[in-house]
Amino acid sequence: LHGAASLKLNELNDRQHEAVTAPPQNMLVLAGAGSGKTKVLISRIGYLIKALHVSPYSIMAVTFTNKAATEMRHRLESLMGQGTVGSQFSNHGMWIGTFHGLAHRFLRTHYREAKLPESFQVIDSDDQHRLIRRLLKSLNIDEKRFPPKQIMWYINGKKDEGLRPKHIESFDPTEQMMLKVYEAYQQACDRAGLVDFAEILLRSHEVLASNDDILAHYRKRFRHILVDEFQDTNSIQYAWIQLISGGHAGGIADEAPPSYVMIVGDDDQSIYGWRGARVENIHNFQKDFNNVETIRLEQNYRSTANILKAANAVISNNSDRLGKDLWTEGKEGDPIAVYSSFNELEEARFVVGNIKKWQEDGGSLSDAAILYRNNAQSRVLEEALLQAGLKYRIYGGLRFFERQEIKDALAYLRLIANHDDDAAFERVINTPARGIGDKTLQTIRDAARSQSITLWQASSRLINEQRLSARASGSLQKFVDLIDKLESDISELPLHEQADQAIQSSGLKAMYQAEKGEKGQTRVENLEELVTACKQYEPDENMEEMPILSAFLSHASLESGESQADDYEDAVQLMTLHSAKGLEFPLVFLVGVEEGMFPSQQSADAPERLEEERRLAYVGMTRARQRLFITYAETRRMYGQEHHHRPSRFISEIPEECLYQVKLTTQARQPAYRSSSSGYGSSMGYGSGMPSSSTGSRGRSSSTASHVKFSGSQYSLGQRVSHAKFGEGTVLNCEGDGDNARIQVNFDQFGAKWLVTTYAKLTVI
Ligand code: ATP
Numbered sequence: 001l002h003g004a005a006s007l008k009l010n011e012l013n014d015r016q017h018e019a020v021t022a023p024p025q026n027m028l029v030l031a032g033a034g035s036g037k038t039k040v041l042i043s044r045i046g047y048l049i050k051a052l053h054v055s056p057y058s059i060m061a062v063t064f065t066n067k068a069a070t071e072m073r074h075r076l077e078s079l080m081g082q083g084t085v086g087s088q089f090s091n092h093g094m095w096i097g098t099f100h101g102l103a104h105r106f107l108r109t110h111y112r113e114a115k116l117p118e119s120f121q122v123i124d125s126d127d128q129h130r131l132i133r134r135l136l137k138s139l140n141i142d143e144k145r146f147p148p149k150q151i152m153w154y155i156n157g158k159k160d161e162g163l164r165p166k167h168i169e170s171f172d173p174t175e176q177m178m179l180k181v182y183e184a185y186q187q188a189c190d191r192a193g194l195v196d197f198a199e200i201l202l203r204s205h206e207v208l209a210s211n212d213d214i215l216a217h218y219r220k221r222f223r224h225i226l227v228d229e230f231q232d233t234n235s236i237q238y239a240w241i242q243l244i245s246g247g248h249a250g251g252i253a254d255e256a257p258p259s260y261v262m263i264v265g266d267d268d269q270s271i272y273g274w275r276g277a278r279v280e281n282i283h284n285f286q287k288d289f290n291n292v293e294t295i296r297l298e299q300n301y302r303s304t305a306n307i308l309k310a311a312n313a314v315i316s317n318n319s320d321r322l323g324k325d326l327w328t329e330g331k332e333g334d335p336i337a338v339y340s341s342f343n344e345l346e347e348a349r350f351v352v353g354n355i356k357k358w359q360e361d362g363g364s365l366s367d368a369a370i371l372y373r374n375n376a377q378s379r380v381l382e383e384a385l386l387q388a389g390l391k392y393r394i395y396g397g398l399r400f401f402e403r404q405e406i407k408d409a410l411a412y413l414r415l416i417a418n419h420d421d422d423a424a425f426e427r428v429i430n431t432p433a434r435g436i437g438d439k440t441l442q443t444i445r446d447a448a449r450s451q452s453i454t455l456w457q458a459s460s461r462l463i464n465e466q467r468l469s470a471r472a473s474g475s476l477q478k479f480v481d482l483i484d485k486l487e488s489d490i491s492e493l494p495l496h497e498q499a500d501q502a503i504q505s506s507g508l509k510a511m512y513q514a515e516k517g518e519k520g521q522t523r524v525e526n527l528e529e530l531v532t533a534c535k536q537y538e539p540d541e542n543m544e545e546m547p548i549l550s551a552f553l554s555h556a557s558l559e560s561g562e563s564q565a566d567d568y569e570d571a572v573q574l575m576t577l578h579s580a581k582g583l584e585f586p587l588v589f590l591v592g593v594e595e596g597m598f599p600s601q602q603s604a605d606a607p608e609r610l611e612e613e614r615r616l617a618y619v620g621m622t623r624a625r626q627r628l629f630i631t632y633a634e635t636r637r638m639y640g641q642e643h644h645h646r647p648s649r650f651i652s653e654i655p656e657e658c659l660y661q662v663k664l665t666t667q668a669r670q671p672a673y674r675s676s677s678s679g680y681g682s683s684m685g686y687g688s689g690m691p692s693s694s695t696g697s698r699g700r701s702s703s704t705a706s707h708v709k710f711s712g713s714q715y716s717l718g719q720r721v722s723h724a725k726f727g728e729g730t731v732l733n734c735e736g737d738g739d740n741a742r743i744q745v746n747f748d749q750f751g752a753k754w755l756v757t758t759y760a761k762l763t764v765i
């Protein structure tokens with residue numbers, strides 16, 4: 001097999017080798033996390049091209065995210081040598097991408113058959129939402145009874161199942177109404193040449209299903225179809241593969257032999273059930289396709305034995321699994337560090353401290369990932385990272401202060417603080433909708449421009465001079481009054497109450513509450529999280545003289561102005577557990593692992609959802625290669641409220657011998673900690689949770705209190721000490737022991753800070 005040497009087949013284990021070098025056939029590679037499924041899929045493509053001389057032109061590879069597609073392209077290029085395949089990856093070469101990416105490409109080619117204009121536009125969910133709202137208005141349907149988000153969810157769900165309105169029969173009045181909107185929505189999209197995400201898949205499926213010649217063309221072309229993360233395909237994606245491969249009784253005139261389909265997946269990692277993914281597709285594949293060869297991989301190459309054992313134990317609590325045994329030849333590794341923090345601030349500080357330690361020990365930042373259940377959890381982590389001067393990058397989401405709803409809320413606060421802030425004015429004048437249309441806004445803009453005044457001033461003039469229609473003038477007056485009233489009502493209140501009132505009285509919160517579905521809920525949670533941020537905010541010294549609202553606003557805009565680390569920069573990776581699928585990192589932190597957070601409150605009572613949460617825990621744990629930290633907070637201020645949580649059941653499902661309880665504190669767990677003026681990340685040397693590789697066992701023994709208690713041994717409360725950077729101060733508190741000992745000092749110039757005693761190098765004065 002000339003040319004196959006570069007494939008490094010000798011690096012594969014027997015089962016992997018078998019899968020990679022099998023003769024062309026339908027294959028299912030079913031295996032747990034880190035067993036090399038993605039590696040096998042990529043090597044298989046290499047083998048097809050290099051050893052079996054299959055043209056790249058006849059290969060289609062489907063991945064789950066664009067990031068994965070890019071990575072696959074890179075991995076293939078390095079596998080087969082730079083340049084050797086370069087030109088073949090261009091238009092006439094292989095198709096690598098996500099389902100949406102590939103289907104979109106298909107529609108661009110076949111727009112005529114799809115009855116779309118050549119320049120059809122893809123719309124995102126925000127556009128989709130706006131369009132549905134407009135339709136509801138014109139149909140005279142009450143938005144409150146039929147929230148646009150809910151209708152959008154309905155339409156997308158039906159499309160994911162391959163269903164058009166004509167396929168749906170319903171006797172439920174609510175559904176009948178939604179159907180009516182679905183129909184109107186589709187007509188509007190078709191008229192305007194707009195295509196939403198779900199439509200991309202459905203429409204391309206329809207084109208294939210109703211055009212024999214096109215179908216025959218693609219069947220002939222794509223002899224080899226490979227799909228990664230198959231457990232998360234939905235119905236229409238499955239149907240799409242069936243159709244193109246012809247592996248299913250399609251019955252077209254110009255029958256090409258079916259193509260060969262290789263799917264790889266792991267039922268234990270099915271985490272998109274809530275979005276229509278169907279894990280049954282794995283079983284269906286074995287029935288619907290001919291002579292499927294099933295290959296199971298059982299050796300894990302990613303994680304240490306400890307991490308693997310822990311993850312296996314957790315997932316074994318699920319019922320209805322296909323069942324897989326995973327083992328590793330890898331080292332036992334460090335135990336999983338579990339840390340219980342006072343609250344979410346301390347949790348963030350603990351994580352950041354350990355990343356610093358990792359970096360000091362020569363690790364790179366991009367090898368560290370922080371994974372969380374909800375987007376809103378990122379804020380506290382982001383602030384702690386910023387404070388510590390660590391670069392970070394957020395995947396699959398915006399940084400907290402850049403999110404739409406947060407920008408809306410901040411714009412209200414800005415306008416209250418400064419009526420002449422034109423950008424803020426533009427942003428909120430009709431958000432939520434208050435009947436101030438584009439025409440009125442244009443009149444205001446023109447007036448402002450011609451008289452060189454601000455939008456706010458122009459509004460007052462236009463009203464006074466009665467230059468607007470009575471209706472427009474009335475709406476505008478109401479808006480002006482709202483801002484004036486907010487200003488006089490809230491300026492004396494504490495910052496977080498100012499924010500809370502602004503969010504409520506402006507109607508912003510109600511507007512997002514009316515958006516049903518995951519996204520609307522997230523936005524409301526983020527707004528509440530903003531209130532928490534205000535509560536925790538303490539101005540820097542140089543801003544202490546400013547009104548607290550102005551100080552906070554500059555803080556927020558500085559933070560959002562801080563650009564994300566560039567791609568090539570070394571940066572900590574932050575993402576939700578969902579977006580971590582398929583990835584791996586040497587160092588992983590799973591944060592917020594508490595009952596009510598993870599598993600989420602809503603899933604705790606629903607067995608199916610609970611199992612999906614557990615699969616998510618399995619996905620999270622198995623991202624770690626060398627070190628895994630699991631943290632939870634005893635109290636967490638989240639969504640504007642303080643919660644007391646128990647540690648997640650997922651932690652108790654981990655065998656004790658795999659764990660290491662990081663013990664920093666046995667006494668003095670005072671809740672006052674939250675409000676200490678230390679702010680975030682003040683104790684930079686706080687890195688005590690990291691058991692160094694040689695001391696895994698020491699780590700464990702330290703939790704048995706065999707160490708001399710630190711407190712009182714060296715410093716005493718009230719003692720005066722001096723620190724190289726922070727100067728002189730008074731000891732307020734000591735806790736923990738050995739390497740874990742920490743000391744709280746109230747520095748004369750910098751306020752109270754927690755320091756790790758061994759790093760702090762304090763001198764007694
Ligand atoms: P997931 O389920 O998380 O997507 P996966 O099954 O796709 O995981 P891969 O990402 O392909 O697993 O592989 C996990 C890690 O193990 C990668 O770093 C990969 O390079 C390595 N690996 C896989 N097979 C081998 C092997 N035979 N020898 C050495 N390393 C391997």
Ligand code: MG
Nearest residue numbers: 037038039582
């Ligand atoms: Mg994979």
